[in-house]
Amino acid sequence: MRYGLLSRMLFVGMDLFYGRKRTLSKFKVLEVIARVPYQSWEQVSYIAMTHKYREPDFARRIFDFISEARHQQDNEQWHLLILEELVHRKGVREGFVRYRLLPQLIAFFYYHVSWLLYVIQPRLSYELNAHFEDHAEHEYMEFVRENPELEATPFSSVFERDYGSFESEADLFRRIGLDERQHKEESVTRMEQPRFN
Ligand SMILES: [Fe+2]
Numbered sequence: 630m631r632y633g634l635l636s637r638m639l640f641v642g643m644d645l646f647y648g649r650k651r652t653l654s655k656f657k658v659l660e661v662i663a664r665v666p667y668q669s670w671e672q673v674s675y676i677a678m679t680h681k682y683r684e685p686d687f688a689r690r691i692f693d694f695i696s697e698a699r700h701q702q703d704n705e706q707w708h709l710l711i712l713e714e715l716v717h718r719k720g721v722r723e724g725f726v727r728y729r730l731l732p733q734l735i736a737f738f739y740y741h742v743s744w745l746l747y748v749i750q751p752r753l754s755y756e757l758n759a760h761f762e763d764h765a766e767h768e769y770m771e772f773v774r775e776n777p778e779l780e781a782t783p784f785s786s787v788f789e790r791d792y793g794s795f796e797s798e799a800d801l802f803r804r805i806g807l808d809e810r811q812h813k814e815e816s817v818t819r820m821e822q823p824r825f826n
């Protein structure tokens with residue numbers, strides 16, 4: 630995809646703060662941010678629901694949209710929890726400011742950009758998310774390509790029952806990458822439709 634100004638600023642900013650190299654810690658930052666558009670859409674939709682619940686067809690469509698956003702949010706949540714588990718197990722050291730504070734600040738900012746764009750024109754918000762997800766998909770796939778040893782690294786997790794079991798960490802990251810592709814495609818589909826359709 631050709632990225633817009635906002636998404637390019639975000640990706641360049643992330644490279645500046647976290648380096649160009651793809652690492653588990655950098656992916657974690659990505660996942661902290663990835664959840665917030667879905668949270669913002671859910672929030673805005675519940676407000677819409679409060680105003681429109683007397684129109685059953687419209688309310689139904691809002692609810693379907695909320696369900697989709699919640700499902701995507703949960704999916705991003707598993708990505709984050711699994712990455713955190715891997716970082717912990719591999720004993721990766723992470724500084725508080727760069728890996729706790731800053732991601733939360735970026736996520737806070739991104740949340741507000743996301744709902745504001747949604748209120749101005751939903752398409753803009755979906756487009757920003759589609760770019761974000763497209764970038765995430767490519768980053769995960771490149772990560773697997775750059776680290777062939779992942780093919781021989783067995784995967785185990787306390788979240789296997791929630792997210793799935795995989796023979797290797799390479800398979801895990803490919804699955805996460807495919808999730809990001811699906812998120813992108815859902816946003817692209819929404820871009821082509823009016824509000825809540
Ligand atoms: Fe994700």
Ligand SMILES: [Fe+2]
Nearest residue numbers: 663762809812
């Ligand atoms: Fe995603």
